[in-house]
């Protein structure tokens with residue numbers, strides 16, 4: 001295809017005008033943008049300090065930890081061939097976490113290692129790479145994370161080089177309840193081999209409880225890397241104190257060590273007659289050391305609804321006080337069920353175990369590959385309790401704990417800017433998940449936990465950074481935000497932040513929900529923002545106020561001409577909310593807009609959007 005010119009800003013200065021434009025060998029455009037953001041508005045004294053700090057780092061040839069999660073930990077005389085490159089493609093941060101941990105351990109072992117996001121990896125280096133470990137997740141339909149789209153496309157495409165010198169290892173993260181479990185990692189593992197590379201550790205596949213598989217896969221990678229690169233001379237490691245990468249920024253609390261946040265406010269923000277409950281929750285981070293930026297998510301470790309725990313114990317005729325030992329820990333059964341095990345999400349492994357224990361042929365049939373749709377429906381509607389009720393099995397306490405999956409934290413897009421609400425406060429927008437099935441009410445674990453959070457109940461939280469979902473470094477850029485339902489949460493943070501820093505760029509929000517009168521989340525705030533000039537344009541789509549459904553993508557098409565013009569002038573585009581339907585439908589609407597108003601073919605329109613995704617100018621926070 002011919003060189004593309006669309007999407008480039010016309011006649012607008014992209015970089016900060018007052019900055020010197022210097023050649024930046026080895027630095028990606030993204031890192032340069034990050035540097036600009038980091039240094040923007042700093043007085044000369046601070047800039048000199050940063051310059052001296054960088055020089056000292058270079059002189060010591062020590063570790064450099066950059067805020068974008070791109071970490072370099074290299075020995076001074078590192079030759080490309082003698083180092084391990086660890087890459088990650090992460091949507092919710094889990095693959096990043098495994099890759100960081102591997103890098104930490106390799107660094108501590110004195111190995112020469114560098115860690116990069118797939119989106120920041122210069123693919124032209126692949127042909128020279130000798131040792132590569134890749135940790136990558138697969139999304140619902142077997143898609144890579146947005147950040148890895150370019151890398152996957154390059155590797156699986158015609159331009160990929162032959163890789164006879166490369167030794168590689170791939171770990172996939174996914175959810176075994178989806179039919180396309182770890183599809184991306186399987187594809188890449190096979191592709192590396194096809195290009196002539198040699199596997200130095202077998203393909204690993206980790207389910208939602210990824211820690212154990214991640215750790216043992218990393219053990220294998222470390223062992224083989226040590227063999228291949230040789231045990232490092234003591235001097236290589238000397239003076240290099242291992243740095244805990246996840247503790248960058250000095251956070252005392254993280255996923256494994258959450259902070260117990262006090263609830264400052266918890267109120268319903270839909271009208272009383274709305275069919276759904278959505279709550280605005282304000283938490284205190286005081287004393288936590290946790291810091292966040294607009295775009296980040298807050299991880300919440302929920303407790304299961306107490307009534308559900310009781311029901312499990314009653315149905316299985318088990319005593320909650322009974323101690324159960326599992327994987328090296330001994331806890332009362334009620335604690336396992338209340339805080340350690342997944343009671344509100346049915347999973348494929350549990351179904352498999354239950355089908356085997358009950359000998360139920362109907363259940364076993366649902367697991368057959370040709371009955372994928374039935375399985376997807378079942379996983380969508382049923383909870384583990386339905387399984388126990390409908391196909392009774394008398395698990396003993398230890399069997400029950402082993403069969404249920406470990407509880408995982410839930411991520412909520414943060415709805416506040418620390419510049420406006422203060423660094424010690426964080427806001428969330430939470431839809432309370434509640435539905436009826438098989439004659440009883442079913443609750444979501446985290447939303448029901450948060451709904452009841454108040455003076456009596458603190459909330460265990462951590463910050464999950466999302467470097468892919470950031471406001472433009474250049475505040476004069478326009479932004480377009482598409483966020484139906486609670487997907488609007490991060491855009492409240494964005495608008496607050498842009499107002500606080502006096503961003504010159506325009507802000508356009510497209511919001512949708514069921515009914516105008518009942519479900520217009522933060523209506524008063526948006527109206528105020530419009531009045532204040534903090535929001536320049538607001539388009540609404542209320543799906544159930546008319547006979548025909550109206551969704552945000554209808555507004556995208558309707559206002560396609562302006563939207564395309566904004567993008568042509570360099571606007572950044574953000575989508576947040578449901579990944580399964582909404583994000584895909586919005587993407588299709590964007591293709592249509594580029595065809596209708598940019599004169600592109602559908603294929604070129606898709607390439608253009610892929611390019612924007614790759615550049616980070618089109619970012620999605622969807623799951």
Ligand code: NAP
Pocket residue numbers: 412413431484485486487488489512513514542543544549551552553576577578579581582583585586621622623
């Ligand atoms: P919701 O009630 O499910 O939907 C909000 C609006 O979107 C409704 O008007 C709904 O219309 C409409 N809608 C339904 N299908 C659509 C489609 N294909 N395209 C466009 N709009 C569509 O919203 P919610 O419960 O607040 O949350 C939405 C979803 O976003 C959830 O899946 C949640 O997990 C996810 N979420 C993700 C993030 C994140 O990734 N960071 C943050 C927040 C929320 P009808 O119901 O009338 O069809």
